[in-house]
Amino acid sequence: MQITHYGHSCVLLDTGAARLLIDPGTFSAGFESLTGLDAVLVTHQHPDHLDLDRLAPLLRANPGARLVVDTGTAGDLAGTDHEVTTPGAALEVAGARIEVLGGEHAVIHPDIPVIPNNAYLVDGTHLHPGDAFPAVPVPVDVLLLPTAAPWLKASECVDYLRAVAPRTAVPIHQGLLARPQVFYGLFTGLAPEGTALRVLDEGEPTTL
Template sequence: MQITHYGHSCVLLDTGSTRLLLDPGTLSEGFEGVTGLDAVLITHQHFDHLDTERLPALMRGNPGARLIVDSGSAAQLGGLDHEVATPGQTLDVAGTRVEVLGGDHAVLHPDIPMIPNNAYLVDGTHLHPGDAFTPASGPVEVLFVPAGAPWLKVGEAIDYLRAVAPRTAVPIHQAVLSAPGQQFHFQLLENLGPKQTTMRVLTPGEATTL
């Protein structure tokens, strides 16, 4: 699988036959010119995962792509053609299996209403949890692990990484941290994560095979 990280939670997964873009949000850059997509997948409605200003142009540039969203994002799409996916579904996207996991966004504060959050497991190997510590349904090769967020303590991210125990962990959701803060959290994840897990911090905009 070839992976390109466009910052924060936005990643492009290219299987060689299928191209999937996940969570093109306002804190991500460079995804605007991506073409040849088979689907754009949105985990949830928050602005850092769903940029409603740039999404229409992205879809126009990819006229054959499906827009797959959680139930909470559907009302924000301004008439764009889309399909709502719910946890428990398994989708076939151009021959690639996408399992929809999850259910709810992680708790920010008890006074803030809960919203839906989809996690997406691609071909049973690459798991993007969105904004939640969604457990895997089986062994995972690559986990996109949230590294920093208002809803996250780094100790919780470490415990999540240990529970999933992937072959490779790619930190995402880091834009809310300063540059030194990012390096500190990445180091903690690497040092305290499972011994069998390799941490890979991807250079934004560069395709990497994992």
Template sequence: MHLGHACVVADTGSAHILFDPGAFSSGYETLQGLDAILITHQHFDHLDLDKLPALLGQNPDAELVVDPGTAQQLRERDIAHTVREPGETFSVGGTTVEVLGGDHAVIHPDIPRIANNGYLLDGTVLHPGDAFTVPERTPDVLLLPTAAPWLKASEAVDYLRAVAPPLAVPIHEAVLANPDLHYNLFSNLAPEGTEVRIAPRGVAFAT
């Protein structure tokens, strides 16, 4: 279920996992029964630190997993968390999570790059965060970044073609006034065998 921008709830069958509850997303504040909350990186559109404590309070058994760059902000607020880095693999319930990537995509050469974790669930669903991480094997579902200060449409298309999943679900769209323009571009230029499916905000869908 897409809750806007980079925030997605994944139900793997053995775990309920929330990605990136950020400031441009909504609907995650009332979620319960989560097994883990996975943060790709420290930017506010991926992690709303003001709303996080209430979310954790509603999900006391959920593990908060973050990249190394986000950890300092959480330590300052005394929020319990687990730091994971690219190359690590861990389990959430019965779901295997692989950590991919390492660095946020370049916004501008004058802006220092920060850490970014991509997360691959059971080898089937990939949330890359703000990076163009291509996994070693093709996932069934790619959560595809649509638009950002670090991203131009041709790069997103090239990334879609490089991963070439059976299904791509566009995310990270909140900076656009009319995201359908980008969605149509992805549909028209997707590699053969890839379906681009738009996930309406807050509506569960099967992959």
């Protein structure tokens, strides 16, 4: 599967059958010119995962794309055609199978309400967890690994990486960091045996 990272949590997965854009948010760039998309998938409603100002022109440029969102994001999409999905569902998009996992965003602080969060497992091999560490029902080839956020610390990233033990881990959600290489080195040194870390050049397609 070909992966293009557009910064932070935004990635394009090209399965060879389907072109799936996940989390086109405010900290990401370069996705605006994409065409030929089959779906835009949103994990949750935070702006760094969905830029509403850039969503409309993106959908106009991709009239055949399905907009698939969680229950929380749906409330922000009045007047925009979309589909709501929840954990436990399985979708078929242009020949790709998308399993919806997760359920809730990780806790940022007890005083901040917890919102819905969908994780997306594509073709049983490539997992985008959104802002959470969902359990996975099957071995995962490629894990898009959240790197830094108000809701997590580095040890939790490493523990999740070890629990999933993918063939390849691709760091995402690094847009808050001035020096993400510090985290990448930590992940490389503490990854489970058999897992390789791949830091993708933003905007450059890579087959993983």
